[in-house]
Amino acid sequence: MARVLVVEDDPAIRGALLRSLAGAGHAVTSQPTGMAGLTEAVDQPPDVVVLDLGLPDVDGLTVLSMLRAVSSVPVVVATARDDEKEIVRALDLGADDYLVKPFGGDQLEARIRAVLRRAGHDAPPTPIVVGGLVITSASREVTVDGIPVELSRKEFDLLHLLAQRVGEVVTKREILTEVWRQSYGGGDRTVDVHLSWLRRKLGETAADPVYLHSVRGVGVRLVDPRGAHPGSAD
């Protein structure tokens, strides 16, 4: 169960979403305009926002970028426009997932579960420990040798994905799919850039790796530099 805020101007769609989300056991509120949605999302932060892109007052993409300036609440974008460019823009602006209308309640429910899982809602309270690196999903906190490291959303998601699969090579395609929700081509450069920022924050470089080891032409893997058997602490 989650607290879901639906921002949707069409009363029929809004009503249907409210019924299906409430039926799935969520606590649902709704707003018919972008500004009202934004205000509620900031004043009474929900667990997840379902955001229509075609809104009467402010474009949904604008609402999304304003929201992202102040909040990392998971956002599932609902678009009537089956337009890849718009979807890419929404994902670039920080949407966690998207649905193209018309969509069913089950599909929405699955997306909500997925974004909540990625946001760490049902993650185990035990942090993932790899050598001196400690990653706590629920609070999205990372420390290296006990020192907190400030990561952006995407840097955290990237590190968290690698940490869940310690020792395994994760391909850039998998990273794009899991972290950026992009299943189409391109985007390697995006991964490379975030990886280099992440390395810098962890105090290492590609030439002199500690935790993050690139496998040329394949992807990257997170390893325990102390050589111990990596895994979750429990």
Ligand code: CA
């Ligand atoms: Ca609309």
